[in-house]
Amino acid sequence: MDMLERNKIVELQAISTRFAEHVVHEQLDMTIYEGERVALVGGSGTGKSVLLSEIALLREPDAGEIMLFGQPVTQLSGQGLADLRKQIGMMFQQGALFSSLTVLENIMLPLREYQRLSQTLLEELAMLKLRLTGLPEQAAHLYPQSLSGGMLKRAAVARALALDPALLLLDEPPLG
Ligand SMILES: Nc1ncnc2c1ncn2[C@@H]1O[C@H](COP(=O)(O)OP(=O)(O)O)[C@@H](O)[C@H]1O
Ligand SMILES: [Mg+2]
DSSP, rough: OOOGSSSSSEEEEEEEEEEEEEEEEEEEEEEEEOOOOOOOOTTTTTTHHHHHHTTTTTOOOOOOOOOOOEEEEEEEEEEHHHHHHHHHEEEEEOOOOOSSSSSHHHHHHHHHHOOOOOOHHHHHHHHHHHHHHTGGGGGGGGGGGGGGGHHHHHHHHHHHHTTOOOOEEEESOOOO
16 A cells, blocks of 8 residues: 555654753654554663653653644644544553552543443443453452553553544553
């Protein structure tokens, strides 16, 4: 298929990121097309997580432009940004689940935030996402502290999938 005719989902143009004197990204360009799965590979501390945070609109690069779904994000504000964020699911490297909520409640959180659904439907949807990640159903009612590292990551993937995001960002996802 001709790549030029496919929609660009993520386009990074000359991204630079630094922390004080420490340069993490310098003039980084990258394009991700609709339907692609892209893996970022690099040693520890090379800037993978920081880049994902920038694509997820959680931090701004020091220079350069980020285009998501063809829109330059710096030109969006308020409702436009909120609408865009709904299209992005992110699994954080450390899971970042809420420790006072069960796995199922964690997965339901984005659904509750954005969708007006009955409690039963919310639970069914969240359970579906949980099963998609390969977690056993019994894990639904456990708290994050009682999960193994691998299970935690799966639960975090399930939460990232909750809203059927058009762009799914996984920071060191579970393998297999
Ligand atoms: N908030 C921060 N303040 C200062 N330095 C940071 C911050 N976040 C990340 N860094 C540094 O940026 C570099 C890239 O980090 P990171 O993206 O987490 O690497 P990776 O995910 O590839 O292991 C590392 O050297 C890290 O120490
Ligand atoms: Mg990282």
